[in-house]
Amino acid sequence: MKILRISCVIVGFLCVVLSLSAQTFTTLHNFDAADGANPYAGPVQGTNGSFFGTTSAGGATGAGTAFEITSSGALAMLSFDGTDGDFPRAGLVLAGNGNFYGTTTRGGTNGGYGTVFKITSSGMLTTLHSFDGTDGEGPNAGLVQGISGNFYGTTTTGGSGCPSGCGTIFEITPSGVLTTLQNFDLTDGAASYAPLVQGTDGNFYGTTTAGGTHSFGTVFKITPAGTLTTLYSFGGPDGDYPAAGLVQGADGNFYGTTVYGGTANYGTVFKITPSGTLTTLYSFNGQDGAYPWAVWIQATDGNFYGTTTQGGANGDGAIFAMTPGGALTTLHSFDSTDGTFPYGLAQATDGSFYGTTYEGGTSNACLYGCGTVYNLSVELGPFVKTVPTSGKVGAAVRILGTKLTGATSVTFNGTAVAFSVVSKSEITTTVPTGATTGNVQVTTPRGTLTSNVPFYVIP
Secondary structure, eight states, X not given: OOOOOOOEEEETTEEEEOOOOOOEEEEEEXXXXXXXXXXXXXXXXXXXXXXXXXXXXXXXXXXXXXXXXXXXXXXXXXEXXXXXXXXXXXXXXXXXXXXXXXXXXXXXXXXXXXXXXXXXXXXXXXXXXXXXBTTBBOOOSOOEEOTTSOEEEEESBBSSSXXXXXXXXXXXXXXXXXXXXXXXXXXXXXXXXXXXXXXXXXXXXXXXXXXXXXXXXXXXXXXXXXOEEEEEEOOBTTBBOOOSOOEXXXXXXXXXXXXXXXXXXXXXXXXXXXXXXXXXXXXXXXXXXXXXXXXXXXXXXXXXXXXXXXXXXXXXXXXXEEOTTSOEEEEEEOOBTTBEEEEEEEEOTTSOEEEEEEEOSSOOSSTTOOOEEEEEEOOOXXXXXXXXXXEOTTOEEEEEOSSOTTOOEEEXXXXXXXXXXXXXXXEEEEOOTTOOSBXXXXXXXXXXXXXXXXXXXXX
16 A cells, blocks of 8 residues: 555544555546536536536537536536526535536626526426626635525626626525525625535535625625524635535534735635634735635645645646645646646545546547546545435435445434435435434445434524
8 A cells, every 4th residue: 555645644643644555646527528528517426326517618519518428438418508597617416305406607698697597307398597787796616505495505606796796695495596694895895706515504505706895805694584693704815715615524613715925825724614714824925825716615634625726736736635724745747638627526436536627638628628527546445425405304305425325224323214225326215204414324235334424403
């Protein structure tokens, strides 16, 4: 076993060790414009075990695509045509009903200000809402499904908060009824490119790339009813332009990145408490990566994984791992043939990571390459994930995994429940009476699989 780096950080009573086995990087697909081009966001795992995402350009009309790709690299896609959306930069979210939801930055029927859409598992697309500028414009971020079952998101511009439109925060029902929760007014932030995350306290947390006290962007909290609190305003040395969303760590704090700022102005990694105390954990120096744009994740080993759009050994971007205390290891440096400008990253239930690059690859149909889909394995073990990750007793829950056939039990924090094995990658069940907040476990002939995050039982 080849050890890349070992770092021990005490978090409470937990010693998190960044000890990574020999890694395997595989390019699964090179986009060629006809089947899509320039994906900004990483893929999300579906109920059938395949991965689903978007490209911001290419396809039959050049307006972008939504695609499905298997773990072996077989790709299928549908094309946007402008009226149903154009230039989808955000990734998709798998909802509890099994459908995918997303946004496009342009297109739609109200002047081309962008859309919210739904795609069924069979590939049927429905436009749920077309923005008109007054209710927002140019949603670059993906959606998050809240505890309420509705979806929450942001727009980078539009709204009524400032003369040129500083962007909005919105709520939309699965049927398409949209409510504007907040109009940014520059003093509390502007131009949010990042998806929201719902914290364990029920509030939503996010970032803006501009505005705030020092005009370098903010971290904010907003209640489901729409009351916004600015938790932190960046000032330059501590970071600038936080374009990525936040992730809530197992310790209850939120972790994020800034594209610029830090000691070398290549961006930073930060931790912020729910009350707004910020700590800069790491400043990129270029060789280890530069300009982190995308949302990162906390994987099942307790460490954080993400990408930088540039930097690394070849200047074309990098994949990194970092302990909660800030010890960072560069896992892979892109070299343009395997991609350039990596953005999104997601951990699949087989333990490996899937992501996309905006440019690069082997196709010459785009000037700098049309982008790629890739897989990175660092030999983390398999797990299960629930959709959604919270619910009341009796609520329907989908459990995603690999090799689930033959499962003999499902428990919610130790409370057993009846279930149905739909396929090797999906189990359906409900939250059992007596369940309490904690991990979901599935026992299979190959062993017991534990959920990547606790399932929160709503009173």
